[in-house]
Amino acid sequence: MIQKKISFNKYGDHDPDGLIFVPLKDVEAAKAENYKPKPLILRANAGDWIEVTLHNLFDKEKPIPYFAYPSVPLDYKHTPSMRVSLNPQFLNYDPVSDSGINVGYNNQEQTVGVGESKKYLWYADKEYGVSMIQSFGDMRNHRYHGLFGVIIIEPVGAKWYHNCNISEIVYDEEAVIVAPGKKVFRECVVIGQNGIRMLDKYGELVKTTVDED
Numbered sequence: 001m002i003q004k005k006i007s008f009n010k011y012g013d014h015d016p017d018g019l020i021f022v023p024l025k026d027v028e029a030a031k032a033e034n035y036k037p038k039p040l041i042l043r044a045n046a047g048d049w050i051e052v053t054l055h056n057l058f059d060k061e062k063p064i065p066y067f068a069y070p071s072v073p074l075d076y077k078h079t080p081s082m083r084v085s086l087n088p089q090f091l092n093y094d095p096v097s098d099s100g101i102n103v104g105y106n107n108q109e110q111t112v113g114v115g116e117s118k119k120y121l122w123y124a125d126k127e128y129g130v131s132m133i134q135s136f137g138d139m140r141n142h143r144y145h146g147l148f149g150v151i152i153i154e155p156v157g158a159k160w161y162h163n164c165n166i167s168e169i170v171y172d173e174e175a176v177i178v179a180p181g182k183k184v185f186r187e188c189v190v191i192g193q194n195g196i197r198m199l200d201k202y203g204e205l206v207k208t209t210v211d212e213d
Contacts, residue, residue, distance in 0.1 A: 001084050001135075002030055002057045006037050006146050012201025017064050019147040021086075021133070023171055024055065039191050040149030041171050046127040046156045050091070053119045056112040058082045064141055069205065070195045072140060081138035083111040085118075088151055089131040092123040101136045111137045128153040130189065144197045150189060155179035160187070 006018030021040035022030045029035055044050045064080045085100035093099055096106045098120045112118045133149040135142045154160065158179035162169050163186060169175055173189040198206045 001054065001147065002027060003059055003062060004030060004035070004037050008196075008198060013198050013206060014201075015145055015197050016199065017145050017197070019064070019142055019145040021054075021147065021149050024053075027057070037146065038173065039146070040133060041173055041189055042133070042149070042151040043154055043160055043170055043175070044124050044151060045154050045158050046124055048124050048153075050088075050122045050124060050151070051119060052086060052122070053117055054084065054086050054112050055117045056082075056084050056114050058084070058114045060114055064145065066141070067197060070144065070197070070208065075140070078140075080141040081111075082114050084135045084137040084142065084147065085111040086120050086133055087136050088122050088133050090128045091131060091151070091153075092125055093121065098122060124153045126153070127155050144195050146193070148191075148193075150191060152187070152189065155182055158182075 001019065001021050004018045004020050006015045006020070008014060018037060020030070020037045023040075030037070042052070060082070063082060066077055066080055068075070068077070087100035095103070097108050097110075100110050100120065102110050129152060131151050131153060133151055135147045154177055156179070158177055160169060160175040160177050161167065162172065163174050163176050175187045176184060177187050178184050194208075196208055198208065200206050
């Protein structure tokens with residue numbers, strides 16, 4: 001997980017406080033000015049055990065400020081957390097150690113502090129298709145700034161390839177899926193985001209929800 005300015009379009013709309021999950025191999029490239037951020041996309045097959053290690057690369061000198069907009073019910077001014085985690089929708093995991101959520105009296109820390117890493121282990125018991133991944137380190141602030149992604153659970157034994165050649169891929173939004181006993185199909189991942197924190201090219205807030213009045 002890194003901090004990265006997110007540009008939304010060619011008109012200059014952006015989030016200067018963007019947060020994104022990126023594959024570890026792409027961290028240095030992702031810091032470049034011309035890098036185009038996108039939500040994290042993972043793939044696995046039904047029946048797979050999935051091991052993911054999360055590294056928190058927050059910069060302690062650049063914390064995310066608290067913003068009252070967009071508002072949520074029962075909100076109050078507070079310091080946004082710099083801890084992050086991973087939670088996969090639908091998948092199976094040990095709730096005490098691999099959920100990414102601190103709950104009740106569970107005695108294991110599920111989130112990851114600045115400069116720390118944590119390994120999560122999940123199980124895909126069936127072909128779910130698209131499952132959301134999000135951080136429960138700070139539900140109020142992190143996802144508004146882009147900290148989310150998906151894990152796609154493909155058919156048993158499936159392989160996925162670049163749509164123009166036979167090279168295998170993992171993180172692409174478009175892929176050709178080849179699975180035993182199934183017709184080859186093309187897959188395109190589209191992710192929508194609401195509650196977005198967006199500024200225009202002049203640094204002015206772009207309101208994406210209607211005020212109470």
